[in-house]
Amino acid sequence: MTTYTTTQGEMWDSIAISAYGSTAYTGMLMMANLPLLDYYTFPAGIEVTIPDITLEKPITNLPPWKEARG
Numbered sequence: 001m002t003t004y005t006t007t008q009g010e011m012w013d014s015i016a017i018s019a020y021g022s023t024a025y026t027g028m029l030m031m032a033n034l035p036l037l038d039y040y041t042f043p044a045g046i047e048v049t050i051p052d053i054t055l056e057k058p059i060t061n062l063p064p065w066k067e068a069r070g
Contacts, residue, residue, distance in 0.1 A: 002050045006042040015042075019050045028053070 004019055016026040030037060032051040039046065 001052055004048045004050050006044060006046040006048060008042070008044040010042045011040065015048055020053065025053065 004015060006015065012030055013023045013026050016023050016029050019025070019029065028051065029048070032049050036046065036048060042048075
């Protein structure tokens with residue numbers, strides 16, 4: 001887990017992009033920072049907790065015998 005210090009005008013989705021490269025993690029980021037949910041647009045200097053993510057095996061529609069083995 002790390003922290004991220006906001007700049008004026010940032011929002012949850014822009015923090016997720018900065019931290020993870022995707023807005024897909026916005027909900028997880030918000031759940032890890034429940035006391036900060038009153039912020040829609042952040043002022044400068046707020047410390048946001050950035051939880052570590054575990055990348056799971058991607059979901060494919062291939063049958064098991066056609067999936068790449070690594």
